[in-house]
Amino acid sequence: MTTSVALACAYFDAWRCRSCSLLDVAYDLQLAEQQAGVEAALPPMAWDVPHASPVGGFRNKAKMAVAGTVDAPTLGILAADGSGIDLRACPLHEQPIVDAMPALEALVRAARLTPYDVPSRRGELKHLILTSSPDGELALRLVLRSSESLPRIRKHLAVLDGLPLTSVSANLQPEHKAVLEGDEEVLLAGSGVLRMRVNGIGLRLRPRSFFQTNTSVAAALYRQATAWIDDADPASVLDLYCGVGGFALHAARPGRRVAGVEVTAEAIDAARETAAELGADAVFAVGDATGVDLEGAEAPELVVVNPPRRGIGELAARLERSAVRRVLYSSCNPASLARDLATMPSLRPVRGRVFDMFPHTAHAEVLVELERA
Template identity: 30%
Template sequence: MGRKRRMSREPVEARIEGMAHEGRGITHDAQGRPVFVDFALPGERVRYRYTKLRRQRAEATAIEILEPAAERIAPHCDHFGTCGGCALQHLPPEAQIAHKERVLLEQLQRIGGVEPEQRLAPLTGPVWGYRRKARLAVKHVPKKGGVLVGFREKHSPLVAPVDSCPVLDPRVGERMQDLASLVGSLSIPDRIPQIEVACGDARAALVLRHLAPLTDSDLDRLSEFAAATGLAILRQPGDESTVTPVAPQSALDLSYALPPYDVEVAFLPTDFTQVNAPINVAMVEQALEWLQPRPGRRILDLFCGVGNFTLPLAREGAAVTGIEGEAGLVRRAEENAATNGLDASFAVADLASEEGTRQAAGHYDAVLLDPPRSGAQEVLPAVAGTGASRVVYCSCGPATLARDAGILVAEHGFRLKAAGIMDMFPHTAHVESFAVFDRD
């Protein structure tokens, strides 16, 4: 058995040579090994300390900025650097955008072997208070004063206690200490590991995951908190099917509007919805501009969720079919179509399976893809088989988008007409993107 490599705790000085996709600075150590340094920017001279040492690479964190880059700014949040929720607050928003655009284009070229004919202008919006969906970690730590509520620390399972979170919707982000006090007042503060946040336009909801029964007194306390704050409070003792409101005033009536299309989209707190409402509206508008929905045009919406794209497409008169793997989401999509007085078809199918391929079969003029981070590779042959001359792809993972783009171009005769980023998650290294494929 080989000897374990010892990691020096002594600080190291270095010049940062570039920036990795996840927003960390890159340098090389004396052995030529790449070192990925948290909180360091290209061109800076820093003093760093190793956090992880491997044979081919190392990880570190900057403990002192000796020569700061001209573009470095002071982080807005006092918890930046400890809390793992954000990675780029030391970089101005416009520089974050430029970095994410570089990541997208590099991935498209390196992984997919493609380059867009047109670069789309980035979709941008508010950079604070934008996040409507989140999972907050909860930990009962008596030695630190009681209950901690926040995100995990960077590269650590520990919970970073925060008094407020400026990226969260203010209805929740400004009540972090109140949430900690609430959990601490319950009979089982050590059995609540998570609070799920879900915000609509008019209501915001909190789902408390609990691993032991809540007492009547606990439920009264939660109901009082809901009444005092206007937040909907729900409990979850098991899987998502066990989510129930703690009081009638915490009814499940979350929704968001898509004003350009006179559409209201209802959803449950545990449903997938986009985290950034202004960017979502802009994304839908951009998608419909490329899809050109109108009466007589047939459009297939794959990974349709609760109908985020399907409903506006139907409003514009297109004959639209939405397919989604989660039956609950399809039920909500059907209900949303009925509520909005829209005619759309929906089906439940796992789009990574043969069944999904069969469900996606048929003739369509255009296809909308909005897959999870794993991408849409398995359903691409079916997409090509629809005869669609245009595919619009909304992506939450540039690497899988690049892979799928390469397949659409090399194997199915499409060309990458346009691509660009959507700043769905400001201050993080997360890259959401938009791509348009055409074939003659």
């Protein structure tokens, strides 16, 4: 076992950013403690070895709060007093994101985008959100107070010409509260789609799409889930909270009925397009995962759930009462996972694996397989 510091970071050492609270802990020790904590929180089951992450350069998305002034903006996080802490060289981000930061600053200055000042509640530009694909392509979102600056942004988009952008959009979020995005999205340039090629599947991300922030670990998570599904060889699979279809499209096989349900229509459109491109036998529908029919002859043999941090809530009781024989539960919150498992005593956890989606923090991604007792 090694004992070296996980990752060198000047921001952490200078106490400018301590978001990676475990950065001064050796990475193998981080993994061991994470595994022990997850095992203590969940019922007994067989555990595979945890899947490690690269210690740096793994984040495919940068959510940069913008502060400072038009001529000297900071791109990073906000201090407790609302002032900006510039983190443009954060070593967690994939290299195309780091390389793009000077051009983003140039756009702020050229388009005269006044950074939003939280204490005074004045200003226009709140966040710059940049996502990188495995192919090195980028998608940019600007979170703005209003549409006032859109003509200037369009006029000065040429300062981004050196970047491999497939999409530039503006999200309008006028409210003075800690809500990242608003209801209106305006496409400014490009197709509005970023292709995330994962295990040979070209998932499509639109500006509002959710995708794991660690592409290599997400790919491993999909591979593991697919292997467990193939071991069980169900005739039918239902992917709830399916997003852009990652689990469902990985699980699709000739002769296997695969379906996905997601509340966001934009994500379902993307999943359908990818399924058509692959020729995959998978169908997708817009709907509330908690209201899906799990009873009778049409009940799926296996259900995949990948909910938000709050867990699956009332769906756990419905799964307990259902005819579903097997569940794969992918969770980013062991505490809500434990609560949900307690509500499904007839679905026994048989094996699990930790995926370190968020290195240098206490957060854990866990995949658990449950089978009907």
